[in-house]
Amino acid sequence: MEWKPDRTAKKAVYKQIADYIENGISTGLFSPESVLPSERLLAKELGVNRSTIVAAYDELQSLGIVERRKGSGTRVSTDIWGISHKRIPNWGRYMEDGSFLPNLPLVQRIRSENQNQHVINLSSGELAPALLPHKQFQSIMADIPFLDHLGYDHPHGNEALRETITKHVHQYKNIHVSADSILITSGAQQALHLIIQCLLKPGDTIAIEDPSYCYSLPVFQSAGLKTLLLPVDEDGVNPDDVIEFHKKHRIRMLFLNPDYQNPTGVKMSLVRRKRMLEISSNLGIPIIEDDPYSLTSFNGEVSSMLKSMDENGNVLYISSLSKIIASGLRIGWVIGPSNVIERLADAKQQVDFGHSIFPQWAANEFLKSASFNNHIHMIRKELKERRDAIVASFDRFLKKDVDYFVPEGGIHVWCRLKQPVNEQQLLEESMKRGVSFVPGSVFGSQKGYIRFTFGREETDVINEGIARFAAALAASR
Incomplete structure (x- = not known):
């Protein structure tokens, strides 16, 4: 046998052997019902331990590709082609090989x-059911007007909702923005995915907090990004750490959760926020500000958002209604430079042709009502x-x-x-x-x-x- 497993590859040797045999079955090297080499013989030919071949054959058996019988050896499954003599896809292998990684x-x-x-x-x-505004939304839905437009909405999201969000972020967070600089997304999670897919490329280096909710998301690894971890103390990330990392690794993007950070609950100090913006401007590093919790401040005081102090358009601001109203609404948004918003909106159109009109309408009615405050x-x-x-x-x-x-x-x-x-x-x-x-x-x-x-x-x-x-x-x- 000329083929040999690559011992320097990341994939386990037994999986390489299983892949080789499966490919051989697909190409006709191993025909249906043919007997495969014995464990000892194949181990000798490939220069591996017999236990490695046993693991490879076990893998193929679990996928229904081979049959193993004591005294009869290992043979290609008689059922692999199905009654119509068409090959059944190896869905297990497809799931394993997909570029989008599963959750931990x-x-x-x-x-x-x-x-x-x-x-x-x-x-x-997420919030307890008792904290959700059930009665308010029942009232809103009972008064739903006749909707004369049930087709696709504006690529940026419903215009009325975006106008309401401009007033909302101005009133509660001192962020001044036009509706054209807002994109409605399916929660903050989709906003994060769009930013990664549209603004970064495999091999780019990003910096996230340590610990961080972002660390648990396989989307960064799926995108082929290199991730640097910035330690978090009781005042948030130390801006000096960003400078040191950038000297060595050339950070392309910085992801921060300044208010009641997930998971630590800490709030970044105002001094550090200002310094972060200064570093961003000096080095040209965009900041992704993730803000799900600022309005939950127990004393009612909302800190200065990075976006509210951003004079140069360096910050992409993400927020949603998931942590303050209801996660099931799936209403989030990104605020940023208009050309960036256009790019993200184009990608969202390719994914889902824009957000559903009904949750946008309900969210708009609640946000602009006295009930929200x-x-x-x-x-x-x-x-x-x-x-x-x-x-x-x-x-x-x-x-x-x-x-x-x-x-x-x-x-x-x-x-x-x-x-x-x-x-x-x-x-x-x-x-x-x-x-x-x-x-x-x-x-x-x-x-x-x-x-x-x-x-x-x-x-x-x-x-x-x-x-x-x-x-x-x-x-x-």
Whole structure:
């Protein structure tokens, strides 16, 4: 056999062998029902251990490509061609080879477990049902007018909604912008995807916070980007770190979550915000400002957005209604230079021909109503009560086990475990006891941290959840 596996390749040797045999079946090198070389013979020909061939054959058997019978060897499956003699696609291989990577296994595990209604959810970044404006939206939908246009809307999104957003960001965040500089997206997540796909290329170096929600997103790796991690302290990212990284790596884009950062809950100081803008202008590095939480400020004071201080068009500002109204609305937006917005809008048109008119209409009606301001005041009050409840639970059940940062807004608390523990085992123990959290490694390089979310459950349920977690922690040691 002339072919040999490449031992320097990232793909495991047994997978290379499985791919080679599968390709040989497709091209006719190995015909249907033909017997493949024995494990010992193939191992000798390829210069690998027999266990490697066993793993390769096991892989092919799991995909239905070969049949293995004791005493008869391994042969190409008799059913591989189907009754019509047409090849059945190897969907498992297609899924493995796709360029868009799946979520981290830990993230998939947590999301799957949260579908169980008996699990106390201290992991999902969404609001409790009681905090959603159900009655207001029922009233809005009951008064829905006759819509004379049900076709595709403006490429940037519904004009009335964009005009309302200009007033909204001016009133609450001191951002001055025209409707032409806004693109409506399917939540902040789509905005992030569009920016990465349209403004960056494989091999580009970007900088994100460490820890960071962005670290958990496979979209950066799928796009072939090199990611640098900027440490976060109680005042956010240190601007000096950006300068040092840029000298060595030539940063192409900077991703920041300045207000009640996910997962730490910290707020970047005004001094650092101004310095970040100065660095951005001096070095020509665009900043992506992700702002889902600023309006949740418990004392009602909203910090100066980077975008509100941006005099040169260096900042692309992303926000949404997911964390303050309802995640299911899927209403987000990007604010930036008009030519950039045009580029992103063109890409969005290719993906979905623009956003659905109905959630845009509902969002516009609620945003411009008096109910919105009352709703924000309610959200702040309720979230603060939940924050206080989880902090009280820490002091009751985990005082000797964790250190934590008390946020002044947002929905997350970042905890450091005082003693090392196997996070996978801890997560499994917690799941058994019916409570979910997110291990810190999902968000960055540091281990021994945990993110709890207090926006999803009621105060008494939060208390029970932390009690269950404390029992799981004790059992994991």
